[in-house]
Amino acid sequence: DYHERLKNWLLYAQSQDITCAGALTDAKGNRALPPSMQKDPDLNLRVVEVRDDGIVVRGAKCMICGVAAANEIFCLPGGAYKEADKDYAVAFVVPKDIEGLTIVETRRPSDMREYEEGFDIPNDIGGITQAYLLFNDVFVPKERVFMCGEYKYCLNVIQYFTSTYRAAIGGCVAGQGDLKVGASIIMARANGLSIRTFYDKLIRMQINNETTFGMGVAASALGKEHPSGCWLCDSLLANSNKVHVATLPYETNRLAQEIAGGIGETGCLPSYKDIMDPKYGSLIKKYVEAGLDWETRARGARLVEWLTLGPGVPGCMHGGGSPDAARLMIRVSTPWEKWVELAKRVGGIKADVPEPPKPKK
Amino acid sequence: DYHERLKNWLLYAQSQDITCAGALTDAKGNRALPPSMQKDPDLNLRVVEVRDDGIVVRGAKCMICGVAAANEIFCLPGGAYKEADKDYAVAFVVPKDIEGLTIVETRRPSDMREYEEGFDIPNDIGGITQAYLLFNDVFVPKERVFMCGEYKYCLNVIQYFTSTYRAAIGGCVAGQGDLKVGASIIMARANGLSIRTFYDKLIRMQINNETTFGMGVAASALGKEHPSGCWLCDSLLANSNKVHVATLPYETNRLAQEIAGGIGETGCLPSYKDIMDPKYGSLIKKYVEAGLDWETRARGARLVEWLTLGPGVPGCMHGGGSPDAARLMIRVSTPWEKWVELAKRVGGIKADVPEPPKPKK
Amino acid sequence: DYHERLKNWLLYAQSQDITCAGALTDAKGNRALPPSMQKDPDLNLRVVEVRDDGIVVRGAKCMICGVAAANEIFCLPGGAYKEADKDYAVAFVVPKDIEGLTIVETRRPSDMREYEEGFDIPNDIGGITQAYLLFNDVFVPKERVFMCGEYKYCLNVIQYFTSTYRAAIGGCVAGQGDLKVGASIIMARANGLSIRTFYDKLIRMQINNETTFGMGVAASALGKEHPSGCWLCDSLLANSNKVHVATLPYETNRLAQEIAGGIGETGCLPSYKDIMDPKYGSLIKKYVEAGLDWETRARGARLVEWLTLGPGVPGCMHGGGSPDAARLMIRVSTPWEKWVELAKRVGGIKADVPEPPKPKK
Amino acid sequence: DYHERLKNWLLYAQSQDITCAGALTDAKGNRALPPSMQKDPDLNLRVVEVRDDGIVVRGAKCMICGVAAANEIFCLPGGAYKEADKDYAVAFVVPKDIEGLTIVETRRPSDMREYEEGFDIPNDIGGITQAYLLFNDVFVPKERVFMCGEYKYCLNVIQYFTSTYRAAIGGCVAGQGDLKVGASIIMARANGLSIRTFYDKLIRMQINNETTFGMGVAASALGKEHPSGCWLCDSLLANSNKVHVATLPYETNRLAQEIAGGIGETGCLPSYKDIMDPKYGSLIKKYVEAGLDWETRARGARLVEWLTLGPGVPGCMHGGGSPDAARLMIRVSTPWEKWVELAKRVGGIKADVPEPPKPKK
Ligand SMILES: Cc1cc2nc3c(=O)[nH]c(=O)nc-3n(C[C@H](O)[C@H](O)[C@H](O)COP(=O)(O)OP(=O)(O)OC[C@H]3O[C@@H](n4cnc5c(N)ncnc54)[C@H](O)[C@@H]3O)c2cc1C
Ligand SMILES: Cc1cc2nc3c(=O)[nH]c(=O)nc-3n(C[C@H](O)[C@H](O)[C@H](O)COP(=O)(O)OP(=O)(O)OC[C@H]3O[C@@H](n4cnc5c(N)ncnc54)[C@H](O)[C@@H]3O)c2cc1C
Ligand SMILES: Cc1cc2nc3c(=O)[nH]c(=O)nc-3n(C[C@H](O)[C@H](O)[C@H](O)COP(=O)(O)OP(=O)(O)OC[C@H]3O[C@@H](n4cnc5c(N)ncnc54)[C@H](O)[C@@H]3O)c2cc1C
Ligand SMILES: Cc1cc2nc3c(=O)[nH]c(=O)nc-3n(C[C@H](O)[C@H](O)[C@H](O)COP(=O)(O)OP(=O)(O)OC[C@H]3O[C@@H](n4cnc5c(N)ncnc54)[C@H](O)[C@@H]3O)c2cc1C
DSSP, rough: HHHHHHHHHHHHHTTTOOEEEOOOOOOOSSSOOOOOGEEEESOOOEEEETTTTTEEEEEEEEEEGGGGGSSSEEOOOOOOOOOOGGGEEEEEEETTTOEEEEEEEBBOOOGGGGGGSSSSSSOOSOOOOOEEEEEEEEEEEGEEEEEESSSHHHHHHHHHHHHHHHHHHHHHHHHHHHHHHHHHHHHHHHOOOOOOHHHHHHHHHHHHHHHHHHHHHHHHTTTETOOOOOEHHHHHHHHHHHHHHHHHHHHHHHHHHHOOHHHHHHOOSSSSHHHHTTTHHHHHHHHHSSSSHHHHHHHHHHHHHHHSSSSTTTTTTTTTSHHHHHHHHHHHOOOOHHHHHHHHHTOOOSSOOOOOOOOOO | HHHHHHHHHHHHHHHOOOOEEEOOOOOSSSSSSSSSSSSSGGGGGGEEEETTTTEEEEEEEEEEEEGGGGEEEOOOOOOOGGGGGGGGGGGEETTTTTTEEEEEEBOOOGGGGSSSSSSSSSOOOOOOOOOHHHHEEEEEEEEEEEEOOOOOGGGHHHHHHOOOOOOHHHHHHHHHHHHHHHHHHHHHHHHHGGGGGGGHHHHHHHHHHHHHHHHHHHHHHHHHEOSSSSSEEHHHHHHHHHHTTTTTHHHHHHHHHHOOOHHHSOOBBBBBHHHHHHTTTHHHHHHHOOSSOOHHHHHHHHHHHHHHSSSTTTOTTTTTTTHHHHHHHHHHHSSSHHHHHHHHHHHHHOOOOOOOOOOOO | OOOHHHHHHHHHHHHHHEEEEEEEOBBSSSSTTTTTGGGGGSSSSSEEEEEETTEEEEEEEEEEEEEEEHHHHHOOOSSSSOOGGGGGOOOEEEEETTEEEEEHHHHHTTTTGGGGSSSSSOOOOOOOOEEEEEEEEEEEEEEGGGEOOOGGGHHHHHHHHHHHHHHHHHHHHHEEEHHHHOOOHHHHHHHOOGGGGGGHHHHHHHHHHHEEEEEEHHHHHTTEETSSSOOOOOOHHHHHHHHHHTTHHHHHHHHHHHHOOHHHOOSSSHHHHHHTTTTHHHHHHHHHHHSSSSHHHHHHHHHHHHHHTSSSOOOTTTSSOOOOHHHHHHHHOHHHHHHHHHHHHHOOSSSSSOOOOOOOO | OOOHHHHHHHHHHHTTTEEEEEEBBBBBBBTOOOGGGGGSSGOOOOOEEEEEEEEEEEEEEEEEEEEEGOEEEEESSSSOOGGGGGGOOEEEEEETTOTTEEEBBBBBBTTGGGGGGSSSSSSOOOOEEEEEEEEEEEEEEEEGGEEOOOOOGHHHHHHHHHHHHHHHHHHHHHHHHHHHHHHHHHHHHTTOGGGGHHHHHHHHHHHHHHHHHHHHHHHHTTTTTTSSSEEEHHHHHHHHHHHHHHHHHHHHHHHHHHOOOHHHHHHOOOOOHHHOOOOTTOOOOHHSSSSHHHHHHHHHHHHHHHHHHTTTOOOTTTEEEEEEHHOOOHHHSOOOHHHHHHHHHTTTSOOOOOOOOOOOO
């Protein structure tokens, strides 16, 4: 009755307006080995006890985004498992303050500046955090458990999750990209230059944004309905998008820094405190002023820094899974032999085109 | 009553199963000047006489695809015109054998091989042609004229056409890409190698294919209905796609050649005639044979050549308009100032961020 | 007698083992205007008084690298100037503690961590700083002045400097790149994976390193001797290299993050302080351990963060001038018309191929 | 006394001004197997008989460049061989008309046009050809044999050859690139546009040219003298250059086509014969004329076609070995563990960083 339990929790979550962090990534330990072969069995989150009224879990979920702002945490298995790993096939949801759960936030670039006065962190209306969740024998009541041992379905869970994530992330990254475009134009003008000077670079940035956005739209548009009523995005398109999401924003960042100048590249600007210094601050202001007032230029530069080198850098490379994991999915989802048949037809090739036999050693 | 005329022709065309070539591109002459300022007024197709029962047109439409296979030719204005160019604002449809129209086919790479025996052109089930259409005072009856002087609407025509084209071409180019993937796998195996040797390159090719396909889907999915009932694709997405269509297939081609080996790169293989030579042909066959039989390898190599250097190379760079024309549309369609506002909000910038005043000379 | 003065200072500097920071970049103000047309004449460093025994200068040099570690500061003009800007044509060298000079260090990513205990800044044997140098009516004695008003030679100064810089920086960036390769391999192994898993990415990184290194070597090897005995690097090669230096390290960074995993991408790891916490620190250690011990993995991750998002990111984009400045030099140094002649010869073109006449407005 | 024989032949070749083609590439057959394990032992060139006065060889050398223009052919082993393949470790030089040698030229794109009148092949002062050399029991006299069975030295031969080739090819490809730049400017002007319209693209092309040129220079400059007196290029730089040589010209080609317009992209222009047609030729001429006379534009378009899709396309991808062969050499030549040590030092890592143990199956 997992389906029933899940529906109940969903209704409850909606009625209480629950915000939820999604936790898949385990500590994992040695990446070359499955959970059950790790030196320490806790390196992936696992069921250590099954009771009548629920289960007890131990392990860690790492780099989980948005925990600070969430009410509850939804845990899912971190990989596709075989029978030996069936204790790791576990899904459940818990409130953040449950007993036995320790939450440790990770660092992010320039994080300490958030404790400083002024705009060296330009942004106080947003930002993201990631947490390590240490589950030290946490008890989860039955009605909040949605998988427990059904290892065969882990692959499904992962694929349903990643194809949705890798479609949706395209729009998210595009929005950040729009912001980078805006910040770049601000810097151009603050430097005294027109948007026209940089159209070639801005258009390149915009194409990058449209690409991750568009690929996400396409993956959704060509998705299929699951019997349960859920919409599942197209795997090939969603995973191709993941590769773009892990690549294009780096080019967009580079172009933002190119437009901004050295002041934005490494945040190469005195601190807010220095700028406000009663003795020499006015001199700094005088020299930071350019096409627009000093404050706009300084804030713009800090925004570019924040977006490209600071705490505003999202985990677009690995969030939602590594690009090589996406490439693997593309490999699995592409109908290679169909393309071979197509090419045979156009090329007038009649013979079979089999894989070479495995060489004997 | 253009709309009525067009509907009538459409009904007629459907009932007769008419195939149509679309002709926009004029000879154009000097690209820096509008039609009316060219040395020769005929360099863009124009109305030279308006009669009661129709119009007389003169000029040339160049590089028109599919004329050989078409029944009729649909001419549209080649650019967005101002009042001075209103004679050039003309749209109509004519049968291919109309009086005064000379059709000259253009060349394509390795075209003469199509007259040879054998598989040096691997493909006899497809191929494209382009034509120069020389209109030497062609009379077009009234009911086949859909625009004549309404220069203000040329921009609309162009945009409706290009946003549809630049969405649709993504799927077209993706299909060619699938073929290139298939041809590459054939060559790998014909060389004795497994598909596994080249997965990284093949996945890159596949991502390219998915990208132009997906962007086209997205442009369609996010299109809007025109009051006439037509569906108009999203301009930003369609034009971003045009830039991909003009770029990614070149990388796909390069990878196909990389996988195929020198034999595919420049078609570096003796001719069919040499291979079939009674004296030394058997020796060539002996040496062309590798992982698969000589014929599969030779045909596969010719297919790669055909697709990447031969008559199978489509005009993905300029067909449907040049990439810089698409970039211009992106420039015009992007809400730059909205991104500035977004960045101001996130960066805590209160001041105005205007364009710098034009410098006085 | 500038040459004599310079020689004397050089001998002195060598005998005293003087380390020197090079300061070209002015505050500049509005980038669209030359120094003399700025709202505030001090926005570029200028001579405000010429005395018998020396000169008095005012203005700011910004983002100057290595000032903290330098004994003296060598100032050069920041651009190529016309007659109206001749007060800005000034070159001199001063000790760091000269009267009237205020030095304000700029920020860099994650800078506050340098004040923390532990390895969240992994590195205490290196690092770079940049400073704003505020010259508030600084007197420079005659024998330390090497240019004063000779505006015609500013272009030479800039070109001699940039072609040397843009050659040499290639090796510098390559060395950082080698470090990134090393850090990536450490992370692979710390994650339990073999170097073999990532050879394609590592080889790409290495090619990037070899490219900036090689182009720098080539620019030097094909340089020419200046009559003074100095060696001047080849401008086309050095400036082409600058474009690589501003591009390739971004790809190298991206690949390092791809190999390292999320832990390296955004430094997504609890702080040293948390890891050392007596209560839950041991749990974090348990979960950070993977292929190698927790400390190697944590330090490796911080190293990747430091190199790609932290204070170890050098200013390779703008340091030594912006890429567009380099592109401008390439434009100026390339013999375009010679390539036209070459193409005419090979293409059998006999006619002249002139630029089109400027269109009249 | 191979060294003595080689010296003698070199003196003879110089005195007679002998031009030589270099033949390494064998037919190879199945790429996954060494010569001695092929179905047919002749798939790599081999010694079938050793006599007192010389040797008899059988097999084929494929895709050999410049045979048509050469006096003699210098054969070298095509790979690094083990003992089992020692019959394939053979090097010698023969005149082109030696008994038992059949030479079959390969095709190249649009080759038949060379037999046509006019400029559809724009170029009659150059061009390259490749040949299949079929050695059917060819006798080579002793004094022209320089290796026969010394399989251990094959790797050296290959490496000496490839590092020189992969350095030198950079300059060759750069020269072709200069030509592409020139042809692009001609097309811009022939279309009525100024070089200024395309500076961003032309500069990108020029950087590509400078890169392969510069890397070649660097590989030579940092080469080392072999005890024999030969100069051996730096392997890392030369092989990195091979990867550029196999990549950058494709971008340069794409940009040339982008600048030229559809007329250059696929050679989308009526044939010379059509242009000269007494009936409608004058109309074509009228419509081909644009910024410059029709002939310059037509010849320019054919030149772009020739360079990017025609017989002027050199084998830069596979000539001198495939890019993956170069990547393998980079892998072998890079001091990976040295970069690890470097990173350990900077990152303060004290522990060993070994490769993970091979997993047991
Ligand atoms: C900012 C940020 C936010 C995140 N938010 C969340 C979140 O909200 N919820 C959540 O569940 N997770 C989250 N993650 C974690 C993310 O899902 C993981 O980073 C991602 O799945 C990759 O795992 P990893 O970081 O452990 O990398 P690793 O698994 O260590 O991978 C590192 C590299 O090694 C490769 N690799 C790994 N194993 C193998 C193997 N066996 N063979 C070959 N190659 C291999 C990978 O492809 C990758 O290139 C976040 C990450 C970041 C950086
Ligand atoms: C294979 C193929 C099939 C085609 N099929 C069709 C078809 O079926 N129907 C049809 O109507 N057309 C067709 N075309 C033509 C195609 O639409 C044109 O090639 C395209 O619009 C570009 O025009 P052009 O070739 O005249 O290039 P040009 O206009 O000469 O452009 C060349 C370059 O100059 C730039 N440029 C041009 N003018 C300016 C300016 N004023 N300022 C700055 N830059 C400028 C362009 O951006 C481009 O980079 C086809 C083309 C090809 C190659
Ligand atoms: C880490 C770091 C270290 C540095 N170290 C030193 C040092 O040791 N010594 C030193 O002298 N300098 C140093 N610099 C400064 C460096 O030389 C400058 O950053 C560089 O010259 C660019 O100047 P800018 O930053 O003022 O950028 P800007 O001049 O503001 O340029 C920003 C962008 O605008 C473009 N642009 C500028 N003006 C125009 C125009 N008129 N028309 C069109 N486009 C234009 C530029 O090409 C660039 O893309 C350093 C910079 C950094 C980031
Ligand atoms: C225009 C041109 C001119 C040439 N001129 C000359 C010349 O003058 N003299 C001369 O000797 N040669 C010449 N060559 C041949 C050239 O050296 C070869 O093309 C090159 O060495 C690659 O060999 P191949 O073409 O047989 O490709 P293949 O060996 O078939 O390789 C095809 C692809 O498979 C990969 N591959 C091959 N084997 C393996 C394997 N075992 N495992 C994994 N991957 C593998 C390759 O890396 C490549 O990506 C020329 C080639 C061309 C195209």
